[in-house]
Amino acid sequence: MYIPRDIKKAYEKGTRAADGKPGKNYWQNTSRYNISITVLPPNRNVQGTEQITYFNNSPDTLKQLNMKLILNIHRPGATRYASTTPDYLTQGIQVDSIFVNGAKKEWDNAKALGTNQFVALDQPLMPHDSVKLNITWHYELSLKSEREGMIDPTTFYIGYFYPRVSVYDDYNGWDRLEFNDRQEFYNDFNDYTLKVTVPKNFIVWATGTLQNPNQVLQPEYAKRLQKSMTSDAVMHIATADDLAKKNITAQNDLNTWVWTANDISDLAVGVSDHYDWDAGSVVVDDATHRRASMQAAFADNSVDFHLAVKWGLHALDYLSHGLPGVPYPFPKMTAFQGFADMEFPMMVNDSHETDLADAELLQDHEMAHTYFPFYMGINETRYGYMDEGWATTFELFLGYTEVGKAASEEVYRNFRVKKWIFDPSTTEDLPIITPTSELTRGYGNNAYVKPSLSYIALKDMLGDDGFKKALHVYMNNWHGKHPIPWDYFNSMSSGAGKNLNWFFNNWFFTNNYIDLNLQGVTKDKNGYMLAIQNIGGFAIPFDVKITYTDGTTESLHESPAVWAYNQKQISVHIKADKAARSIFLDNGIFMDADISNNKWISK
Ligand SMILES: [Zn+2]
Numbered sequence: 284m285y286i287p288r289d290i291k292k293a294y295e296k297g298t299r300a301a302d303g304k305p306g307k308n309y310w311q312n313t314s315r316y317n318i319s320i321t322v323l324p325p326n327r328n329v330q331g332t333e334q335i336t337y338f339n340n341s342p343d344t345l346k347q348l349n350m351k352l353i354l355n356i357h358r359p360g361a362t363r364y365a366s367t368t369p370d371y372l373t374q375g376i377q378v379d380s381i382f383v384n385g386a387k388k389e390w391d392n393a394k395a396l397g398t399n400q401f402v403a404l405d406q407p408l409m410p411h412d413s414v415k416l417n418i419t420w421h422y423e424l425s426l427k428s429e430r431e432g433m434i435d436p437t438t439f440y441i442g443y444f445y446p447r448v449s450v451y452d453d454y455n456g457w458d459r460l461e462f463n464d465r466q467e468f469y470n471d472f473n474d475y476t477l478k479v480t481v482p483k484n485f486i487v488w489a490t491g492t493l494q495n496p497n498q499v500l501q502p503e504y505a506k507r508l509q510k511s512m513t514s515d516a517v518m519h520i521a522t523a524d525d526l527a528k529k530n531i532t533a534q535n536d537l538n539t540w541v542w543t544a545n546d547i548s549d550l551a552v553g554v555s556d557h558y559d560w561d562a563g564s565v566v567v568d569d570a571t572h573r574r575a576s577m578q579a580a581f582a583d584n585s586v587d588f589h590l591a592v593k594w595g596l597h598a599l600d601y602l603s604h605g606l607p608g609v610p611y612p613f614p615k616m617t618a619f620q621g622f623a624d625m626e627f628p629m630m631v632n633d634s635h636e637t638d639l640a641d642a643e644l645l646q647d648h649e650m651a652h653t654y655f656p657f658y659m660g661i662n663e664t665r666y667g668y669m670d671e672g673w674a675t676t677f678e679l680f681l682g683y684t685e686v687g688k689a690a691s692e693e694v695y696r697n698f699r700v701k702k703w704i705f706d707p708s709t710t711e712d713l714p715i716i717t718p719t720s721e722l723t724r725g726y727g728n729n730a731y732v733k734p735s736l737s738y739i740a741l742k743d744m745l746g747d748d749g750f751k752k753a754l755h756v757y758m759n760n761w762h763g764k765h766p767i768p769w770d771y772f773n774s775m776s777s778g779a780g781k782n783l784n785w786f787f788n789n790w791f792f793t794n795n796y797i798d799l800n801l802q803g804v805t806k807d808k809n810g811y812m813l814a815i816q817n818i819g820g821f822a823i824p825f826d827v828k829i830t831y832t833d834g835t836t837e838s839l840h841e842s843p844a845v846w847a848y849n850q851k852q853i854s855v856h857i858k859a860d861k862a863a864r865s866i867f868l869d870n871g872i873f874m875d876a877d878i879s880n881n882k883w884i885s886k
Pocket of ligand 1: 648649652671674
């Protein structure tokens with residue numbers, strides 16, 4: 284299997300290993316963040332201060348730190364993958380002061396244009412040492428909310444909101460790729476304390492565990508929230524009627540809501556003075572009886588969001604017990620109504636949908652992202668398929684439990700596979716392994732559709748139990764760490780107990796697509812011999828469907844194993860003691876680019 288020359292070095296250095304596990308020399312850096320922000324809606328200014336303690340666990344001496352300033356995507360002139368409107372533009376992050384180990388550093392906001400900014404260290408940061416940063420900053424929320432911004436004049440979604448140290452890793456060094464508003468995350472796992480100060484009657488939802496509900500909420504509402512933590516039922520913490528009375532929060536001029544979250548890759552915050560608040564909880568870990576809280580914050584007239592907690596409890600249950608079948612790793616999930624259709628750790632920011640099935644599917648997808656990229660610390664800027672492909676896959680199987688197999692597969696075909704398979708453009712058939720950062724047009728299919736099909740094909744080939752076992756080996760090897768594609772390949776081979784390189788070569792390193800050709804059918808004394816050519820090349824499962832002259836039918840399943848070691852031409856024998864009228868190769872969700880050559884009809 285091809286390994287890029289720079290990636291090969293990581294395996295040679297022993298930070299990664301051929302058995303799929305982190306190598307004996309694996310390391311990753313981490314930080315402790317202490318963040319305080321003040322937000323006074325409808326004023327869109329967000330004021331922040333933070334202390335970052337950054338730990339260098341690498342064997343390297345760092346002479347500078349690369350800071351990520353994602354919000355600079357809002358600056359006029361920022362590099363974006365698509366155009367934007369004036370309402371999106373702001374001056375980005377304005378750093379008011381920055382101290383490194385107590386010493387003030389020069390910072391020129393006019394020059395700090397991009398989403399990366401190096402800060403030189405007076406004293407190099409030695410291996411196994413740490414450095415303290417104190418930063419004060421402010422920014423203006425954009426009027427137009429995309430991934431974050433103003434939802435309405437008194438409802439804000441605050442994401443990507445603090446300067447952070449970018450990832451320094453063993454295979455690439457500093458992550459210096461510009462945020463261009465497409466690939467969403469590549470972050471270290473950090474410990475956070477977050478304080479959000481807002482005026483009275485504003486409720487705050489955020490990543491983490493609320494530390495002071497009795498201080499910021501009136502007793503009745505704190506009691507309801509507490510009760511939801513042990514109740515399977517959907518509870519209304521604050522209804523439109525409650526909100527109208529303006530007595531949900533403590534009646535101080537300002538309240539400071541305190542949150543903590545450990546070993547997590549980012550934070551997001553929602554603030555509103557008129558969003559309804561629902562909550563419930565469900566057991567996610569049978570061994571420890573641990574429950575996770577599902578909450579929702581939304582405009583009262585959004586019919587879909589009134590169902591968000593009910594849907595969310597089902598999704599938490601399925602993801603914990605079905606696929607991936609790993610107990611939901613966080614104490615909470617909040618569905619916040621916005622415009623992003625995007626995941627953050629413990630939060631999803633989804634738009635209002637009038638079609639309820641679409642709304643549930645969207646929420647399922649964003650919640651499924653908890654596992655990839657957040658539980659598994661995926662580098663989405665380079666390997667988008669390592670998280671979007673999984674969210675797309677879990678979304679399909681969650682759909683089985685909601686609308687049934689046939690309906691869920693119909694949605695998957697129509698909204699996922701069709702767009703790719705009937706578009707013969709060169710860019711859409713680029714190998715999945717193509718670095719995500721280098722893709723423009725081919726991004727959607729390479730991040731979502733093709734990798735998802737590869738995961739489903741592998742599940743078909745290994746069987747449900749074998750697949751889950753291998754997936755768990757991969758997830759156990761790498762959760763809380765930064766796996767790259769070769770760690771996935773190696774872990775799955777180890778977990779499956781066989782070398783799957785031919786399969787990964789087939790799906791990740793080729794320009795394959797899907798087109799089977801039923802070349803010929805010959806009768807023999809036991810039945811029929813089928814000659815099948817794999818024109819498209821992907822190792823897909825398919826069903827051979829036979830209709831006999833007496834009107835009866837039969838279906839025979841073939842797993843991707845029939846294409847082992849990348850054969851393009853196979854023979855499949857069908858046992859039959861009666862005459863066939865027609866034979867059809869049905870690929871199911873593995874839609875065929877040319878269905879006209881899938882059928883044989885007896886003359
Ligand atoms: Zn996604």
